[in-house]
Amino acid sequence: WEIAIDYLTRVGHMCDDKRQEFMLLSDVLGVTNLVEQLESRRTNSGATPTTVVGPFHMVESPARALGDQILDVTQGDPCWIEGTITDMQGRPIAGATVDVWQANDDGFYDVQILDTVDVGVGRGLFTTDDDGRYWFRSVVPAPYPIPTDGPVGELLNATNRHPNRPAHIHFIGDADGFLPITTHVFVEGSPWLDSDAVFAVKDSLIFPFPWIDDPAEAAAKGLPNPFRSLRFDMVLPSPRDPGAAEDS
Numbered sequence: 001w002e003i004a005i006d007y008l009t010r011v012g013h014m015c016d017d018k019r020q021e022f023m024l025l026s027d028v029l030g031v032t033n034l035v036e037q038l039e040s041r042r043t044n045s046g047a048t049p050t051t052v053v054g055p056f057h058m059v060e061s062p063a064r065a066l067g068d069q070i071l072d073v074t075q076g077d078p079c080w081i082e083g084t085i086t087d088m089q090g091r092p093i094a095g096a097t098v099d100v101w102q103a104n105d106d107g108f109y110d111v112q113i114l115d116t117v118d119v120g121v122g123r124g125l126f127t128t129d130d131d132g133r134y135w136f137r138s139v140v141p142a143p144y145p146i147p148t149d150g151p152v153g154e155l156l157n158a159t160n161r162h163p164n165r166p167a168h169i170h171f172i173g174d175a176d177g178f179l180p181i182t183t184h185v186f187v188e189g190s191p192w193l194d195s196d197a198v199f200a201v202k203d204s205l206i207f208p209f210p211w212i213d214d215p216a217e218a219a220a221k222g223l224p225n226p227f228r229s230l231r232f233d234m235v236l237p238s239p240r241d242p243g244a245a246e247d248s
Contacts, residue, residue, distance in 0.1 A: 011152070027146075030198075032198065033051075033198065051200045053170070054170060056170075061125040062124065063127075066126060066127075070100065072139070073224065076105025076142075077140040081232065083133070083230075088237055088238070095175065096128040097172075099124075100169065102123075112147075140209055141168065143192055145165070163197050169185045175236060177238055181236055210229060212229055214226075
């Protein structure tokens with residue numbers, strides 16, 4: 001009992017406004033995924049699959065214009081990311097918000113390297129146009145290990161588990177009158193897809209990031225050539241849809 005109390009106390013001492021060790025602990029124990037799975041059963045199965053929020057959604061994403069870059073596209077594999085937000089009937093949702101955050105090409109989030117970048121790098125809050133479309137520029141994220149310099153790392157070592165996460169981009173889609181969707185897109189072919197340290201991978205969320213070799217298109221998009229691309233469309237449920245939970 002005293003060991004357990006001491007452990008939880010040390011978990012609390014690792015928490016601050018840039019790091020949430022309790023969230024990390026919940027993630028590696030599978031508790032976050034369990035809660036997410038139970039919650040997702042309460043929404044209509046036609047919506048975009050959900051997964052965990054992760055421990056790095058610690059700061060507010062800066063509002064950005066459509067087409068902006070969230071990471072320097074010259075620092076890694078440049079990537080064009082686009083999609084639409086629709087309702088369950090396939091109708092576009094204008095004015096929906098798309099909250100995005102990701103690691104950089106070295107596998108770090110902004111809050112991990114604040115000595116070299118500003119808060120908000122690798123994050124963006126976009127608003128869909130009249131056709132429900134969003135688009136922005138970034139780089140393909142790298143897989144990375146979750147922080148192991150605290151009590152969660154001790155737990156992983158004690159249970160002989162690795163700390164690694166496959167490459168992914170976080171998304172939250174939301175709009176007035178709809179239930180929010182929190183999800184990831186995982187990079188097809190990334191290592192650790194079959195053993196994610198926080199149990200978040202779903203086959204339906206693994207996407208290709210194909211290369212495009214087209215100098216004219218790259219120039220029009222403000223990217224180096226060649227570049228990679230992701231198409232990710234999100235479907236939001238509403239409380240009025242059959243099977244959706246009003247208090248999700």
